[in-house]
Amino acid sequence: MSSLLKVDNEIKTKVNAEDLVANFFPKKLLELDQFLKDPTINIRELKEIHSEINLTVPDPILLSDIHDGLEGQNAKKRKLEDVGGTKVFVMPGGMMKSNGKLVELIEKVKPEIRTLIEKCNTEETVAELRTVEGEAASYLDQISRYYITRAKLVSKIAKYPHVEDYRRTVTEIDEKEYISLKIIVSELRNQYVTLHDMILKNIEKIKRPRSSNTDALY
Numbered sequence: 001m002s003s004l005l006k007v008d009n010e011i012k013t014k015v016n017a018e019d020l021v022a023n024f025f026p027k028k029l030l031e032l033d034q035f036l037k038d039p040t041i042n043i044r045e046l047k048e049i050h051s052e053i054n055l056t057v058p059d060p061i062l063l064s065d066i067h068d069g070l071e072g073q074n075a076k077k078r079k080l081e082d083v084g085g086t087k088v089f090v091m092p093g094g095m096m097k098s099n100g101k102l103v104e105l106i107e108k109v110k111p112e113i114r115t116l117i118e119k120c121n122t123e124e125t126v127a128e129l130r131t132v133e134g135e136a137a138s139y140l141d142q143i144s145r146y147y148i149t150r151a152k153l154v155s156k157i158a159k160y161p162h163v164e165d166y167r168r169t170v171t172e173i174d175e176k177e178y179i180s181l182k183i184i185v186s187e188l189r190n191q192y193v194t195l196h197d198m199i200l201k202n203i204e205k206i207k208r209p210r211s212s213n214t215d216a217l218y
Contacts, residue, residue: 051099
């Protein structure tokens with residue numbers, strides 16, 4: 001029974017490899033070529049992907065001058081305490097939304113990353129696929145880190161609305177993420193080229209019983 005199962009798995013592996021080389025990889029390369037030409041990923045002026053930070057700067061609280069003495073010392077202490085930041089209980093404009101243009105682009109890129117990971121899992125015979133799978137998974141981690149970093153910065157803006165540098169930093173990481181997403185799509189395409197070449201070179205070895213070719217793959 002185990003021998004029949006082994007043969008069945010080897011037949012599936014052969015079919016999968018041939019289908020990837022003959023059909024899936026060429027089709028996916030064409031799709032990613034078109035994606036790289038899409039206007040949404042070829043914006044020249046990065047200011048077009050900027051997102052408004054809907055957090056207004058509150059009016060400063062002016063403390064009236066107080067004469068020398070204990071009251072003056074207390075007033076000075078209050079001024080120092082105010083530097084600690086603004087307590088935020090509710091966002092004035094409701095939910096502070098993400099950068100909509102980047103979210104839309106991310107939602108287009110993520111399925112492409114998952115597809116590459118899925119295809120790597122169908123061919124365990126070629127060791128190179130494990131490396132590609134790890135790189136693809138790192139792209140998903142990168143996207144998660146972007147959201148976390150941006151959320152922390154927006155929280156800083158809510159607490160310190162008068163500090164312009166926090167607002168500028170949000171814009172900077174949005175621009176960086178946009179550029180990174182374009183690089184990711186380009187890398188996905190390059191990885192499909194590599195995998196196509198790798199599996200094509202090893203197609204005859206993949207067809208053989210696994211015990212006879214495990215150590216012979218390129």
